[in-house]
Amino acid sequence: MVISTSIRLLLAALLELGNDEVYYWTYALYPDLSHFDHPPMVGFVIKLFTLNGLLRDDFFMRLGPIVFSTLNTWLIFVLVRKISNERAGLYASILYNSSTYFSIISGFAIIPDAPLVLFWLLSLMLMVDVLPAYKIDREARWKMILFGGYAGLAISSKYQGAFIWVGALLFIFLYNKKWLMDYSLYIAGLISLIILSPIVLWNFQNDFITFSFHGERVAPAFGIRLDYLGRELLGQIAYQNPLNVIVFIPMGIALFKRESFMAAHIKGILILNGLPLWLTFTGFSFFRSTLPHWTGPSFLPVIMIAAMYWSSRFREIGVTSRILMPKRILLPSYFMIVVLALAVYLINYSPFHFGKIDSVLMGENDFTQDMYGWREIGNSFRQIADEEEKRGTMPPNSGVISFRWFPGAHLDFYAAYPANRDLFLIGSLTDIHKYAWINESRGSLIKGRDYYYIAPSNYYRDPHKIFEHYFNRIEAIDTIKIERGREIMRYAFMYRMKGYLGNFKTPLNLRTATNERANN
Template sequence: MAPFLELGNDEVYYWTYLLRPDWNYFDHPPMVGWMMRLFSLNGFWASEISLRLGSIISYAISTWFIFKIGKLLSSERMGWYAAILYSASIYTGFIAGFFVLPDSPQMPFWTGALYIMGHLILRKADQNNWSIWILLGLVIGLAALCKVHALFLWAGFGLFILIQKRDWLSNPRLYIAALITILCLTPILYWNIEYDFITYRFHSERVSNTGIQIDSFFQEIGGELLYQNPIVFVLVWTAVVFFLLKKFRFKLNRIGTWLICMSLPMLFIFWGIALFNPTLPHWSGPAYIPLYFFVACWFEQGKPVFFPFIFKIAFALVFAVLVVAIGAVQFSPVNFGSKSPESYGEYCPTLDLSGWKNLGENFKLMVTDDVQNGEMNKNAVLLTNKWFPGGHLEFYISRPLNMPLIGIGQLQDLHQFAWLNKERPTLRLGMDAYAIVPSNLPLNVTDAYGAYFKTIQKPEKLLQQRGGGVVRYFYVYQLKDCIKIPNPLIH
């Protein structure tokens, strides 16, 4: 599927991490940028396949770890069932397993950490093995370099230790492992000290609401149902209830306690946040991974079936959704969002994954004509005021045309583009620029850029056509004769 879908909003934005190596970034730690750098050959091979290849391989490794955990806990059959559930979950099997997200490189480390914990819990000889503990601290640290919420791994494991393994509190290996995780976080700490902890000041503003928001809570639960696959979601919670009712048991009681500690506290925290603030359902996605083993144990203790029918239905649902989604992205003659002329296509998710490559080709022809006709300077730049559609403009237009993309706006809108401005030629007096405004992301160009240019020409409208219908417009503005230089947002 990778070459048949253009990169989405988040994917093209994380491409900007590759353009400017750093210890940390405004939105996330650096691992997703390192992953893309590795599989795109340091950006030399830049395509939908190369950027997504790291996510796909990460998914394969994670699935293998899930199988190994199940085999360790009980048998190969349990591992097989858990691996099926991991693949049938839309979050682990497709969102993190296909798209370029910080979750993608995190999954091998998250599942790897669970595998190491399983060894420590079930194999007494490993509990005094320095290398096992050191590896655990390193793997959790690397997971945190993907997304900091990987520290929940230590929180859940610590809770299990307090409940079941308090004698480990006198084991120095535990504290050395935790110290190694902390050392892994030093790049994040160093960068945030340099920029006055700007990441956490930004994110704290997103969780500042104080009133109870029931709608937000149910949106989180509904999002988890969809992201986990409705069938997997129902199976997971049915299995948890059956386990609590003692309908089935793991071979050792401490296994169930450990899996609950690695899952439910994290879910409860995000549900609590959702009661007061809007959340995104993929934030809690990793908390469901330990719960897959409850389903696997339940089915393992039933009639031995290689591929249970309900699992096949779960896969069939995912397959049908993906086929319909790809068909809509590639061939739908209508957009599924706003039909208003002022915001045509707004809130249509298929437009994030289509139309940009063709826009780049048409825009290149337009620029060539403008320069030949003397309408624009040959050193004209491209502008953006937000990270979206800035990411698409960067990957599909600025990069192939070798036209610098400059961000003008607020830091909370530009994100990484504020840092990219430091690496690029700045606007100069007398310079010309282009602004491309997709109809699904309406922008008043005069308000955004009018203070910096002498004149702004009436836009030319390009059409995005699909399946014989027009699904979006792109308005291309010519901004002429720069009269003011924007102040830098980052020093």
């Protein structure tokens, strides 16, 4: 716990926020019952750990997931110790922190997966306690009701949390139908629904746009795409750490052979907790492009089963030490530390180009640019804007525009907001996401006003092509150069957008926007 948390705290101090992280900052800046693409929990986490935005810094933005991942390390140890033994619990905590998804993606980055994994693990702890209950007593009923609360909070973090209930109900139907006759199961379901009611209300008020958006992302398409499937599976291996996956393989073979190294009811709960989520989104990848972290929580049970398997195997061959870990358990952690050190070097210090080297598109497709250079762009923007306004070429406190949620959220967090300027996005609902609502909260673009446009070369869009119909004229101001390792990594081009014409139609007429998107 100390080692892994120290590493995450160091990373939080060294690395700027990524695309998703700065976007979810807007959930805390403009809280709501729900949001365009996700439930509201991640915004509440940010508000809590930044003291309602008082500590608006990369470090404190990430403090929530870092605290959660430390707690999760303890929880998974306690849970596996309870259902197996202490050594298996220790193995589980090590494999958990060796996983890229659990240790970094959900354990370091401030994204919806951070609270999702915490509440998933808390729900799983209660499932192990109560679902196999031979006698449903007062204590079991209270735990079932608490389970409904944790499951509801998981779904309020990310919609994949619904699979917690899927796994629980499958176990009840297959192994312990007594619960179907007990009122506490239905109270638990009601509590989950009450927790989710603000999300349902928000979507009702907004034409269920969230479900339309996500439905389009996973709706089956004609033709099987093996390339999508291959990319999804390779992504899952990378997100779980390839060396972790090697540790999982013998466990999978043992399960297939029906070897006995854990109680049957524990095996049923764990498999049904993870398998439905994994099958669903891996199945979608046969037809649609998916993202590997969508299946991330399904590997919690895999880690736990693997820890119990290896604890059993090492006991058989006489490995008993709780301090000296077997190499196959520790190697994934060593590999993770090396990868993280390399990532910090490549992102913050390396002179290497991984994208285009071009006078306009410098850095495009370079994955290291997402978490580097934005603070420098923000500082330079404020200096240039101050000079512009002192010369009278731009009005005081002019706002900023962009064209999409990324890089728009980065420019908002690092450039516009610190300078007390509003950033607005002009584009379709699928391009600007929550900024369709933020635009209105900030008073919308005002006819006749002038605005700045900042165009990072790694996400460059020519303002004359995308904004010429919205402004009287467009004038170049300056070029910001971002260096790393004494090499220019990318540029940020600044423009004056003069005389807004007042003709951007907000996409918040959601039915129209949804229909237009479907037709296109």
